[in-house]
Each structure stands twice: as structure tokens, then as C-alpha cells.
Amino acid sequence: MGEKAERVTEAVIDSALKVWREGETAHWILVVGDSMAPLLLDGDRLRVSHVIGHVRRGDVLVFRRQGVLVAHRVLRSRREGARVVFLTKGDGVPSPDRPPVEEEQLVGRVVGLDRDGRYVALDRPKWRWLGWIIASGALWRLRSGKSSPDFGRTMEPVFKWMRALIVALGVRWEEA
Secondary structure, eight states: OOSOOOOOOHHHHHHHHHHHHHHOSEEEEEOOSSTTTTTSOTTOEEEEESOOOSOOTTOEEEEEETTEEEEEEEEEEEEETTEEEEEEEOTTSSSOOSSOEEGGGEEEEEEEEEETTEEEETTSHHHHHHHHHHHHHHHHHHHHTOOSHHHHHHHHHHHHHHHHHHHHHHTTOEEO
């Protein structure tokens, strides 16, 4: 992982989010770390829409957690009484986020990515489809209890194919 993200107080995050939402419907944030590799890399810039809308399996949400903003993929959502919670996970980490993310923690949904001056709109059908595939595979792995090293070795060809697909789709990025 890259340098650790500096933790800030919840009051600072609240203030920044209030200013962001009053000014525009989307903002850029910087990726720090590699929990979403290979899709999101340390130093990438994310376009985050504050208009979240309907959250689907595979969407990448930005949420607040212990003084930092986290961007992880939605594996599933469920209703708990009057509220909705989301099971999320970084593509590059083995375990989901605990506890699940609550609606009140949401900052926005990632709709675009800028890497080295090249932009890709992640809210396009091919990227949403790929996100759904990645999330479904991760959820299947969690449900089946297939977290042993042997499972990882068995699935490595599939993971390599998925990484190659991400790179291949990334070749078609637009210049910013």
C-alpha cells in the first residue's frame, strides 16, 4: 500500500462535504492506497458524483470510515428495518469491510477515473457490467468459504483474465 492516508476529524469531513455539495454535483478525489487494484491505483483521480441514485452490485461507492474516505465495490445491499446497508470490499483485498456501510456514511458513487491524463467514464454499460462480474465473483467466493490459498491458486487464471480485461478496456480510455 502507498503512504497511509492522513486521518482527519469527522468535523473536517463534514465541512468539506457540505461545501462540495453546495458547489457542484460531483468532485475529484485522489486515490491513496491499493485496496482497489488493479482498477484503481495509488495516485489515480476519481470523479465522485454526490447524486448517488440507485446503488447496484458492482458500483464503487465512496464512504466515510474512521476519519478517511474509502472507495470500495458494492457486493450487495440489504434492508435492515428502515435503513439500507451495503456489504463492500476492495477488489485487491481478501475480506469485505466490517461492519457494513450504512447510508449515512455514503459520500458518493465513482463515475469516472483519471489516470495520467486519460479519462474513463465508469458509469458506462461495459464498466458497470465488469463491476457486476467482479462483485458477483467476490460474493460467490465469500459465500462458498473458498478463501484458502489452494482456492486462490485454482482461481488465478480467472483473476489474470479479469486483470487483462480491465487493462484491455483501459486501452480505450479517452484523453482528458
